[in-house]
Amino acid sequence: MIKPQIRAEASSGGRGVPFVALEQKRWRVRLLILLLVLLLLVTAAVAVRVGAVSVPVADLLRILGVVPGSPSTLDPVKKAIILELRLPRVVLAALVGASLAMAGAAFQALFRNPMADPYVIGVSSGASLGATVAMLLAVDFRFLGVGSVPVLAFAAALGTVFLVYQLAKTGSVVSIFTLLLAGIAVGSFLSAIVSLLVYFSGERLHQVVFWLMGGFGGANWLYVRTALPYFVLGTGMIAFYARELNLLLLGEETAGYLGVEVERAKKLLLTGASLLTATAVSTSGVIGFVGLIVPHAVRMVAGPDHRFLIPASALAGATLMVAADALARTVLAPTELPVGLITALAGGPFFLYVLRNRRKMKFFS
Amino acid sequence: MPRVLLDVHGITYSYGSVPALAGITFQVQPGEMIAVIGPNGSGKSTLLKCLDRALRPQRGVVLLDGRDLWDYSRRDVARRIAVVPQETVTEFDFTVAEVVLMGRQPHLSGLIRRESPRDLAVAREAMELTSTLHLAERPVSSLSGGERQRVIIARALAQEPEILLLDEPTSHLDITYQVEILDLLVYLNRIKNISIITVIHDLNLAAQYFRRVILLSGGKIVDVGPPEKVITTPKIRQAYNTEVLLTRHPGNGRLFVTPLPRKSVEMMSGGFRPTVHLVGGGGSGAGLMEAMFVRGWKVTAGVLNRGDRDWEQGRLLGIEMVEIPPFVPIGDEAHQQNLTLMKKADCAVLASVPFGQGNLRNLYALEEALAGGLPVFLLDESPIEERDYTGGIATEVYRRMIGKGACLVPSEVSALEAIQKRFPPNRALSR
Numbered sequence A: 001m002i003k004p005q006i007r008a009e010a011s012s013g014g015r016g017v018p019f020v021a022l023e024q025k026r027w028r029v030r031l032l033i034l035l036l037v038l039l040l041l042v043t044a045a046v047a048v049r050v051g052a053v054s055v056p057v058a059d060l061l062r063i064l065g066v067v068p069g070s071p072s073t074l075d076p077v078k079k080a081i082i083l084e085l086r087l088p089r090v091v092l093a094a095l096v097g098a099s100l101a102m103a104g105a106a107f108q109a110l111f112r113n114p115m116a117d118p119y120v121i122g123v124s125s126g127a128s129l130g131a132t133v134a135m136l137l138a139v140d141f142r143f144l145g146v147g148s149v150p151v152l153a154f155a156a157a158l159g160t161v162f163l164v165y166q167l168a169k170t171g172s173v174v175s176i177f178t179l180l181l182a183g184i185a186v187g188s189f190l191s192a193i194v195s196l197l198v199y200f201s202g203e204r205l206h207q208v209v210f211w212l213m214g215g216f217g218g219a220n221w222l223y224v225r226t227a228l229p230y231f232v233l234g235t236g237m238i239a240f241y242a243r244e245l246n247l248l249l250l251g252e253e254t255a256g257y258l259g260v261e262v263e264r265a266k267k268l269l270l271t272g273a274s275l276l277t278a279t280a281v282s283t284s285g286v287i288g289f290v291g292l293i294v295p296h297a298v299r300m301v302a303g304p305d306h307r308f309l310i311p312a313s314a315l316a317g318a319t320l321m322v323a324a325d326a327l328a329r330t331v332l333a334p335t336e337l338p339v340g341l342i343t344a345l346a347g348g349p350f351f352l353y354v355l356r357n358r359r360k361m362k363f364f365s
Numbered sequence B: 001m002p003r004v005l006l007d008v009h010g011i012t013y014s015y016g017s018v019p020a021l022a023g024i025t026f027q028v029q030p031g032e033m034i035a036v037i038g039p040n041g042s043g044k045s046t047l048l049k050c051l052d053r054a055l056r057p058q059r060g061v062v063l064l065d066g067r068d069l070w071d072y073s074r075r076d077v078a079r080r081i082a083v084v085p086q087e088t089v090t091e092f093d094f095t096v097a098e099v100v101l102m103g104r105q106p107h108l109s110g111l112i113r114r115e116s117p118r119d120l121a122v123a124r125e126a127m128e129l130t131s132t133l134h135l136a137e138r139p140v141s142s143l144s145g146g147e148r149q150r151v152i153i154a155r156a157l158a159q160e161p162e163i164l165l166l167d168e169p170t171s172h173l174d175i176t177y178q179v180e181i182l183d184l185l186v187y188l189n190r191i192k193n194i195s196i197i198t199v200i201h202d203l204n205l206a207a208q209y210f211r212r213v214i215l216l217s218g219g220k221i222v223d224v225g226p227p228e229k230v231i232t233t234p235k236i237r238q239a240y241n242t243e244v245l246l247t248r249h250p251g252n253g254r255l256f257v258t259p260l261p262r263k264s265v266e267m268m269s270g271g272f273r274p275t276v277h278l279v280g281g282g283g284s285g286a287g288l289m290e291a292m293f294v295r296g297w298k299v300t301a302g303v304l305n306r307g308d309r310d311w312e313q314g315r316l317l318g319i320e321m322v323e324i325p326p327f328v329p330i331g332d333e334a335h336q337q338n339l340t341l342m343k344k345a346d347c348a349v350l351a352s353v354p355f356g357q358g359n360l361r362n363l364y365a366l367e368e369a370l371a372g373g374l375p376v377f378l379l380d381e382s383p384i385e386e387r388d389y390t391g392g393i394a395t396e397v398y399r400r401m402i403g404k405g406a407c408l409v410p411s412e413v414s415a416l417e418a419i420q421k422r423f424p425p426n427r428a429l430s431r
Helices: A020-049 A057-063 A076-110 A123-136 A148-168 A176-199 A202-213 A221-240 A242-249 A252-257 A262-284 A290-302 A306-330 A339-357 B044-051 B074-080 B096-102 B117-129 B145-158 B175-192 B203-209 B233-240 B262-269 B286-294 B309-317 B332-344 B360-371 B393-403 B412-422
Strands: B006-015 B018-028 B033-037 B059-064 B081-084 B163-167 B195-199 B212-217 B220-225 B244-248 B255-259 B275-279 B298-305 B320-324 B347-350 B376-379 B407-409
Touching: A020 A057, A020 A076, A020 A290, A020 A306, A020 B096, A057 A076, A076 A221, A076 A242, A076 A262, A076 A290, A076 A306, A123 A148, A123 A176, A123 A202, A123 A262, A148 A176, A148 A262, A176 A202, A202 A339, A221 A242, A221 A262, A221 A306, A242 A252, A242 A262, A242 A306, A252 A262, A252 B081, A290 A306, A290 A339, A306 A339, B006 B044, B018 B044, B018 B059, B018 B220, B033 B044, B033 B175, B033 B203, B044 B163, B044 B195, B074 B081, B081 B145, B096 B117, B096 B145, B117 B145, B117 B175, B145 B163, B145 B175, B163 B175, B175 B195, B175 B203, B203 B255, B212 B233, B220 B233, B233 B244, B244 B286, B244 B309, B275 B286, B275 B332, B275 B360, B286 B298, B286 B309, B286 B412, B298 B309, B298 B332, B298 B360, B309 B320, B320 B332, B332 B360, B347 B360, B347 B412, B360 B376, B360 B393, B376 B393, B376 B412, B407 B412
Parallel strands: B033 B195, B033 B212, B081 B163, B163 B195, B275 B298, B275 B347, B298 B320, B347 B376, B376 B407
Antiparallel strands: B006 B018, B006 B059, B212 B220, B244 B255
């Protein structure tokens, strides 16, 4: 049997080896990830150093234990500022930035919608309601050492996701489209209640509004320790299903034809992304933009493969958040700006730049 | 007995209260090529989805190697059945190589699920078979429709399937790509012995490329079998509610389907549709038969030997005929039936057929009908003497008929005009 003649085959540029270019691309992306790791470390180091109390680089390295040196020669106050205030704050900012970026990437792929962000199914509205209620009713309790605001915010965030999920479910099938609409409806409803509460919040108005704008003001190691398990769990779920995210981009039906247990994958990815978002929002309030633009910017440079997109987004998101927080507390020091303001102010123009110049950045894709 | 690969047994599926499939049963053997045809909404796509575990039939089962498809995991099914869906999403810029490699998904294992050299080799072969190797680095979104379709087929092949299901693989493509894709399917079927089941809209392509056709209508199978058995005028009319003209492809002798526009059928028939009885044989009447059929006239024919070209044409058009076995002279019974059909007709036409002892009774039947008042047209493309192999008897009868008022017409066109004149369209009004 003669192979059928295919139009245009003759005019092709020779018989290229199909996967050499793909391998090269993957190495370039691995290199990009390495660069992002370095960038994050440098940014974190700078962020730890800057502030009202400035620490020389040599001392900083000694405090962090990077360079051996006698701790006794160092100022114990400076040491405490670095280790107990700035370092946990930077680490928390990195975790939150990474969480939002990964959740954003996962939701964008799941919903096959470039406008999707971590808050698309109402997580932020739920968390806001929980936090606002905690602040206005002055609910004061500690759960595992954590204050009432993050605990109620976390619980309300997950409760909202669960509600939206149940609303979108028919039988054992969850329609992504219904999920999106139910998320928007429930989110708007809860936001309206939050607005109502804020309207009657009286002298607590400033506290509520500041929380809603997001920030890392109260960060300490306890926050980091509490958030870490959820971060690890959520990251694991998304990372493990990165391949399925690629296939889901082709459509749920096609993913199914290629052997993906679509409903299970969707459920796990939704859980993972919601967990990350809820953790981020409950520890630092609603910080916009990072979860929307970081995955897009990374995708334009590194391509759509989620096995690279997820880690690269996490690193870029972490770096961006650490830098934004450092700016937030130094630009108008001693006044601290809401970090969400910085991410939007810096992120918007940066994103537009990437959008306009993506053709020049073909190096990676 | 040949192995049954896929056993579709009485499957029924409804979308809510809207039934889409009602008791579909058929079997697929390894290496078969099957076309599923039928009008929009007949259940073709639903059937295909039931065959790949995308939809679970409410009643009945689909057995893959004797085991219910739903007892397999999604992954195990994907290792044996691959699907080329109708719509392909390509919004994100994956390259061709990346998309084809995704076909290896059901074969990857382990925690990391990294592609092995064998996975790459299989993907490469799939790209070679589909001639997409040179496109490897191109983003899928930049490909033309035909190229994209070949890439999706390559991805399906990378699954190393035993069965390939395709949902209208040619519907958005120009004719070159249509032929290209179907040639490719035939090639893959032969080379890899993959069973292919494809939904296809184009009846000509179905008839030309497939040895087995399933005709669906209203969620039920109208008929299954070779195209000659399934694609017939009455069955197409039943399924599609549309008139078609069936002929033989001049090159390869396969079926050729021309849909007749409803409007032109009505216009040409002009309201009144005369019934014309055609006497021919050996291909002398085939052209006239087709022309009259296209005009929307009711055509009957007789007496014809089975296997004869006119008989073949009549069968394709689904017209009523008096038929006898090949090389057998016209017997009493066939002669009487022929006379009965003539009595029912508004007129009769004799094609320029040669006469021998075997078919002489056709001429006598015409003479008798003429005597009974039936208008008879004699298509006189060549002189009767030249086609008389009865020693002058046929010529004598022929002359007699002219004398008794049979109308001599020199060509097919003038025959059609004469009949049209005799039975004007507005005749229906005066009735």
